[in-house]
Amino acid sequence: MAEDNSVLIGKKPVMNYVLACISLFHGGANEVSVKARGRAISRAIDVVEITRRRFMPDLKIHKIGIGTEELMVFEEGGAPSNVSTIEITLEK
Amino acid sequence: MAEDNSVLIGKKPVMNYVLACISLFHGGANEVSVKARGRAISRAIDVVEITRRRFMPDLKIHKIGIGTEELMVFEEGGAPSNVSTIEITLEK
Numbered sequence: 094m095a096e097d098n099s100v101l102i103g104k105k106p107v108m109n110y111v112l113a114c115i116s117l118f119h120g121g122a123n124e125v126s127v128k129a130r131g132r133a134i135s136r137a138i139d140v141v142e143i144t145r146r147r148f149m150p151d152l153k154i155h156k157i158g159i160g161t162e163e164l165m166v167f168e169e170g171g172a173p174s175n176v177s178t179i180e181i182t183l184e185k
Numbered sequence: 186m187a188e189d190n191s192v193l194i195g196k197k198p199v200m201n202y203v204l205a206c207i208s209l210f211h212g213g214a215n216e217v218s219v220k221a222r223g224r225a226i227s228r229a230i231d232v233v234e235i236t237r238r239r240f241m242p243d244l245k246i247h248k249i250g251i252g253t254e255e256l257m258v259f260e261e262g263g264a265p266s267n268v269s270t271i272e273i274t275l276e277k
Contacts, residue, residue, distance in 0.1 A: 135226035138269040142253045157249040159273070161234045177230040181251070 098122045102129035102137040110140040115148055118185060124155060127181045130162060134179045141181050155184040190214040194221035194229040202232040207240055210277060216247060219273045222254060226271045233273050247276040 100113045110127070117125045129137035145152045160178045192205045202219070209217045221229035237244045252270045 132224075132227050134230055135224050135269060138226055138251050138271060141251065142267075142269050146253060154251070157251065159230050159233065159246070159249065161238060175234075177227060177234050179230060 098124055099126040099128055100140070102127060102133045102140060104133070107136055107139050107143060110136070111144050111148065114140065114144045114183065118149065118152075118183075123185045125183045127183065128179070130178045131176045134177065137179055137181060141183065144183070151185070153184045155182040157181050190216060191218040191220055192232070194219065194225045194232060196225070199228055199231050199235060202228070203236050203240065206232065206236045206275065210241065210244075210275075215277050217275045219275065220271070222270045223268045226269065229271055229273060233275065236275070243277070245276045247274040249273050 098117055100110055100117070102110055114125050114127065127137050127141055141154070145154075158180045160180075161175050162178050164174045164176055190209055192202055192209070194202055206217050206219065219229050219233055233246070237246075250272045252272075253267050254270050256266045256268055
């Protein structure tokens with residue numbers, strides 16, 4: 094899958110990311126990967142659910158992966174701080 | 186899978202739920218299902234990641250499912266309000 098076909102979820106309204114997914118599929122992508130870290134993870138699932146249920150009911154969830162990233166920001170005391178991640182791959 | 190072997194993630198500290206998962210496995214469960222809705226979803230992933238990485242490295246992620254639940258609480262204006270859900274099944 095090309096690196097371009099991914100949507101990184103941040104703090105914008107959910108519909109911005111839904112539109113980003115739809116645009117990628119309409120632009121010819123067969124797979125789109127929705128990625129998020131930390132608190133944005135629940136928004137990532139909202140994006141996937143709204144995209145599928147409201148706009149593109151034929152989309153399938155190809156894969157869901159979760160993981161941990163070690164942040165390069167150190168907390169007071171010097172312990173590295175970890176953040177959970179999710180990657181949901183949607184398929185036309 | 187027995188209904189009992191599930192941990193519903195709420196607003197308590199992450200380690201409470203990690204301990205709940207570990208206890209279920211130590212009590213003989215072969216599968217434990219971690220469930221969450223809405224904003225608790227990112228905490229569910231933290232629970233799974235910490236349980237696996239820090240305490241039970243042999244656990245496998247058997248399945249991750251996402252979905253939408255229609256809440257029986259109606260917003261002003263009368264539209265039903267939806268919430269995203271996740272269910273992560275861990276396997277010994």
